Amino acid sequence: MTARRIIPCLDVKDGRVVKGVRFEGHVDMGDAAELAARYRDQGADELVFYDITASPEGRTLDYGWVQDIARLLDIPFCVAGGIRTVEQAARCLDHGADKVSINSPALERPEMIREMAARLGRQCVVVGVDSAFQDGEWRVHQYTGDPNARRGAGRLTMDWIVEAQGLGAGEIVLNCIDQDGVRKGYDVGQLAEARQRLTIPLVASGGAGAVEHFREVFVQADVSGALAASVFHSGAIAVPDLKRYLDQQCVEVRI
Amino acid sequence: MNVTLIGYGSGNVASVRFALERLGARVRITDDPADVAEAERIILPGVGAAGYAMQRLKALGLIEPLRRFPRPLLGVCLGQQLLFETSAEDEDAENGGADLLGLIPGRVEAILPAPSRPSPHMGWSRLSIRRDNPLLDGVQSGDWAYFVHGFVCPDGPATLAAADYGIAVPAVVNSANRWGCQFHPERSAAAGARILKNFLELPA
Numbered sequence: 001m002t003a004r005r006i007i008p009c010l011d012v013k014d015g016r017v018v019k020g021v022r023f024e025g026h027v028d029m030g031d032a033a034e035l036a037a038r039y040r041d042q043g044a045d046e047l048v049f050y051d052i053t054a055s056p057e058g059r060t061l062d063y064g065w066v067q068d069i070a071r072l073l074d075i076p077f078c079v080a081g082g083i084r085t086v087e088q089a090a091r092c093l094d095h096g097a098d099k100v101s102i103n104s105p106a107l108e109r110p111e112m113i114r115e116m117a118a119r120l121g122r123q124c125v126v127v128g129v130d131s132a133f134q135d136g137e138w139r140v141h142q143y144t145g146d147p148n149a150r151r152g153a154g155r156l157t158m159d160w161i162v163e164a165q166g167l168g169a170g171e172i173v174l175n176c177i178d179q180d181g182v183r184k185g186y187d188v189g190q191l192a193e194a195r196q197r198l199t200i201p202l203v204a205s206g207g208a209g210a211v212e213h214f215r216e217v218f219v220q221a222d223v224s225g226a227l228a229a230s231v232f233h234s235g236a237i238a239v240p241d242l243k244r245y246l247d248q249q250c251v252e253v254r255i
Numbered sequence: 256m257n258v259t260l261i262g263y264g265s266g267n268v269a270s271v272r273f274a275l276e277r278l279g280a281r282v283r284i285t286d287d288p289a290d291v292a293e294a295e296r297i298i299l300p301g302v303g304a305a306g307y308a309m310q311r312l313k314a315l316g317l318i319e320p321l322r323r324f325p326r327p328l329l330g331v332c333l334g335q336q337l338l339f340e341t342s343a344e345d346e347d348a349e350n351g352g353a354d355l356l357g358l359i360p361g362r363v364e365a366i367l368p369a370p371s372r373p374s375p376h377m378g379w380s381r382l383s384i385r386r387d388n389p390l391l392d393g394v395q396s397g398d399w400a401y402f403v404h405g406f407v408c409p410d411g412p413a414t415l416a417a418a419d420y421g422i423a424v425p426a427v428v429n430s431a432n433r434w435g436c437q438f439h440p441e442r443s444a445a446a447g448a449r450i451l452k453n454f455l456e457l458p459a
Contacts (some may be wrong), residue, residue: 001420002378003399045379045401071273076401076442093302096269098403098442121303121333121374123403170375170405197305199368201377222371223376254379254399 003254004043004218004246005225006197006239007203008232010035011052012065012081017233018052022122028047033068039232040073042239047073048101048227051081063095068187070096086115093124101126101173104142109159110167117168122200127169131157131190132177138190141177157190158197165200172198173227175205183209183231191221194245203227211245213238218251256280258457259294262313262319263301267439271300271331274441278452291320295459301333305363305406306345306353308333322356327457328433329390335428335435336408337364344406359430361409372421375405380418380438382426382446388415390427390434390453398446400426400438408437 010017010032017035018026027036036047049069066079073104079092080101089100100120106127116125130141138157153160161172174194176187186207194204201224204217208228217226231237243253258275262268262284264273266329272282277355283290291297299321301308312318317333321328324426330338342363379399379454394416402418408425410417416427418438426434434454440447 002380002402003377005378039278067269070270071276074274074277074442074448076403076439093267094269096267096273098267098270098302098439118304119307121405123377123405124302170403171377199373200375201373224373 001252002224003045003252004069004223005203006214006242006253007046007048007225007227008039008044008231008239009048009050009205009227009235011050011134011229013052014059031067032187033072035233036055036069037072039239040075043243043254044239044243046075046225047077049077049079050101061198063091066092066095066097080126080128084112086112086119089120093120099124099126099171101128103128105142105208106164107142107155110163113164113167113169117170122168124169125169126171126173127161127164129157129161129164129171130175130177133190151171158193161194165198169200171203171224173203173205179204179207180205182207185209185213186217186221186226187192187215188220191217191223195222201225208237212243213248214242215246215251218246257295259290259297260281260284260457261291262286263308263315263317263360263364267300267302267332267441270439271298271441272376272408274448274451275455278448278455283310286390288320291317291324292444294324294326295320295414296457297324297329297442298454299328299330299334299337301331301337302403303333304344305333305336305342305355307416308337309353309355311437312337316456318356322358326432326459327454329454330433330435331441332404332437332439335437336404336406338428338430338435339363339408342406358433359413359428359435361411363408364424365405366405366420371419374400375403376407376420376424377449380420380424380426382416382418384416386428388429388459389393390429390450391415392453393449394446402426402438402442404437408435419423
């Protein structure tokens, strides 16, 4: 089978890695390429680079840094942020990215998922979903990178992930924004529910604060990967320590 | 070390190129049938849909030059699948799927999802080596490789190494002067780099 993936996510703003609590109030965490190389050497299984300013500002990511990262890494990486057309997604892959993740643009025009899958293959197409619990349901949120632009997307999370899978998504990254940045653990209940509805890989995002949270989400929600940012960037959890712990807990990881 | 990379508008050309450059290879990217005919060795990368990739190869006049190529040829990911005869990808009621290069017998099939086995197969799996081959020098059973694919090649005598994903996934295949890697060697850390290095050192 596959090892459970440990995926540091680098939120990028103007070429720097940033992290904030619930996306608000960003703190500079360092240079993107430097951090990427560090995680590669520590045994991260995959990296996600998220240009958090691209989507609300209506611009697309700068393909130059995609190429710089591709030159450096011998592990897979995914890029996200402001990809609005199949052509732009193809250009990310042409510059060396392995996958592209779309979020708000897919909500605006779900057909884009189908077009990307037809052209690029569904395995490259990741749909990122920001989900929060509201009025008794998990609901999709949009433009979460910018507190001023952020809003509800008028969709239920469980319906949207199934629709995205049907349109051709190859993987779902479910970011549970109630948990994001507060380090109280992944939203295992929501992720387990999502896992049951999907046949494609599911990656957990939002809430990691301790090594036990990773074990919990792999064992209880059966997700393929767990994404985290601040706990890795701040040094609170080192990837090699996390993997040793998971291995001891009989969670299969790549060591 | 010279290697020719087929750039035909299907995917991961840049990441394969960078991996080869990290190994010190001189990489030429081409879609010209004349370059293919005279190449020392060829890598056929590819991500995405088999039907689209074959259409591109056909439009560029590359199908016959690739079939006739007499020196080492390595297909990566979709490139491995293209070595086989047919693929169930793009199959519908009117159409029996995609015709491939037909260099290794068999049909590429979809990976059906099962409980705790999502499809596509996406992530790191261990290699299990079935038989020795110069491409696998220095690679051990148990080494990890990074896979991203929704379709799987037929398991048969061409399989040099497999991965277990509930089904046997032919991970490395070989027939005569053609090799394939289902996983992404350019994204498979040390084991992947070793396989690319071995390919560059195969006698041309």
